[in-house]
Amino acid sequence: MATQLYGTYTSPYVRHCRIALVETGQDFELIQTDYAQSARLAPAKRVPFLKVGNRVLNDSLSILKFVRESAGQDFLPNIDDCDLFALTNTALDTAINLFLLEKDGLTPEQSGYLGRQSERVRDTLDALDSFAATLPAQSSHYTDGELRLGCFLDWGLFRKRISLTDHPRLESFLQRMRTYPAFADTAPTTG
Ligand SMILES: N[C@@H](CCC(=O)N[C@@H](CS)C(=O)NCC(=O)O)C(=O)O
Structure with a gap:
């Protein structure tokens, strides 16, 4: 199941998601998305958003929770x-x-x-x-x-x-x- 992370190489929210994906060894593709594209493609009109299978996640918070927990890790337990x-x-x-x-x-x-x-x-x-x-x-x-x-x-x-x-x-x-x-x-x- 291909994981597609929509975002930019400068966004700190996207960066945090990329780090979590790298740390958990998950294959993903970063699809570069500018403001005009995110305004068209996402209701929040922001990056990051993530597509995996039929699921779309619209915020770095839910993306991180998904990435950590699907790798068997806790997310913000402390x-x-x-x-x-x-x-x-x-x-x-x-x-x-x-x-x-x-x-x-x-x-x-x-x-x-x-x-x-x-x-x-x-x-x-x-x-x-x-x-x-x-x-x-x-x-x-x-x-x-x-x-x-x-x-x-x-x-x-x-x-x-x-x-x-x-x-x-x-x-x-x-x-x-x-x-x-x-x-x-x-x-x-x-x-
Ligand atoms: N709460 C969001 C914030 C994301 C966010 O603000 N992204 C910025 C890029 S760094 C953005 O796309 N801003 C476009 C806009 O506000 O129009 C998250 O954690 O994912």
């Missing part, structure tokens, strides 16, 4: 890791919305609401930096909460949406994760 995933995801969703709105000429200076979105990313980054202090200095295995954090940080730097200069613990966490092959091999490239 409450603190689940919260790390959720908190990181809130910052990531917000940062991506701000990025896309800026492409349309809408900036935080123009709207109180967007200003609060910008503060949300900043304050969450501070909280994540404190959290990173609790992580082990070395790891050969990363949880899905940690992988989501790595995908967010690398995307944020790639798109120049964040700086880790004032977040040394996140910086060293990311440097460690960049030595993990499944993460290194899926780094955002162009687009």
